[in-house]
Amino acid sequence: MAIISLANAKGGAGKTTAALILATELARQGNRVVILDADPQRWITNWSELTGALPNITVISEVTTASLPYHILDLKAKTDYFVIDLAGARDALVTTALGLSDHVLIPVQGCAMDARGAAQILDLIRMLEEKAGISIPHSVVLTRVSAMVTTRGLQTIKGLLATRGVNVLNTMIAERTAYRDIFDCGGNLYGMDPQRISNLDRAQENAQALAAEVRSLLPARSVAAPKTRSFFRIGRQAA
Numbered sequence: 001m002a003i004i005s006l007a008n009a010k011g012g013a014g015k016t017t018a019a020l021i022l023a024t025e026l027a028r029q030g031n032r033v034v035i036l037d038a039d040p041q042r043w044i045t046n047w048s049e050l051t052g053a054l055p056n057i058t059v060i061s062e063v064t065t066a067s068l069p070y071h072i073l074d075l076k077a078k079t080d081y082f083v084i085d086l087a088g089a090r091d092a093l094v095t096t097a098l099g100l101s102d103h104v105l106i107p108v109q110g111c112a113m114d115a116r117g118a119a120q121i122l123d124l125i126r127m128l129e130e131k132a133g134i135s136i137p138h139s140v141v142l143t144r145v146s147a148m149v150t151t152r153g154l155q156t157i158k159g160l161l162a163t164r165g166v167n168v169l170n171t172m173i174a175e176r177t178a179y180r181d182i183f184d185c186g187g188n189l190y191g192m193d194p195q196r197i198s199n200l201d202r203a204q205e206n207a208q209a210l211a212a213e214v215r216s217l218l219p220a221r222s223v224a225a226p227k228t229r230s231f232f233r234i235g236r237q238a239a
């Protein structure tokens with residue numbers, strides 16, 4: 001069992017999109033996935049209502065700071081991956097989710113240089129790591145990367161983050177119509193019509209690469225209890 005959070009203090013960074021394409025790909029590969037919808041805007045919940053039942057995916061709606069740990073305790077025996085979709089905030093719920101995560105993915109748009117929302121999450125992670133004495137593995141994932149963005153431009157962003165000691169995923173999430181339409185169509189990338197959606201195969205390949213890289217970053221073990229306990233003291237203070 002592993003817990004993956006998608007965090008960026010700014011809205012519109014690409015968190016929900018990344019959460020959904022990662023979760024649906026992990027589920028398609030046969031993993032039991034629970035998506036915890038911790039965003040009051042309920043995008044994942046709306047997608048789930050539109051989709052109906054999808055094998056290996058459970059969506060829990062209206063997750064709160066108080067309920068989050070209980071959902072995990074309740075479902076962890078029958079779950080391979082929890083994917084937590086957070087609001088664009090820096091509040092108690094985000095802090096709790098970060099502290100429980102085996103890996104935090106921080107989406108940053110490849111074209112926009114406004115990385116303030118990401119920096120706020122990085123600061124929060126550092127604070128938790130220092131105060132609680134825990135380690136919260138995390139990576140930036142560049143997203144909405146279009147063919148127009150030069151490799152050199154992306155290398156500059158990656159280099160900048162590397163000098164700050166931040167891991168950046170090798171896999172970048174491309175700007176794809178399929179990643180927008182999935183919220184209107186429901187289901188996963190494999191139920192869509194390739195005649196109607198351009199580059200659907202590339203969108204599928206990109207999702208596969210993302211899932212493979214994220215899996216490679218996760219520990220094979222479950223979250224250790226002491227980490228959870230020590231975190232909660234700090235979580236309440238930070239909130």
Ligand SMILES: Nc1ncnc2c1ncn2[C@@H]1O[C@H](COP(=O)(O)OP(=O)(O)O)[C@@H](O)[C@H]1O
Binds near residue numbers: 016
């Ligand atoms: N890789 C992508 N390709 C195309 N559109 C994207 C992509 N990532 C995000 N978007 C679009 O950008 C907007 C914000 O993305 P979203 O995932 O909702 O961000 P957040 O959850 O951080 O607020 C949405 O309209 C979404 O459809």
Ligand SMILES: [Mg+2]
Binds near residue numbers: 017043087088
């Ligand atoms: Mg969102």
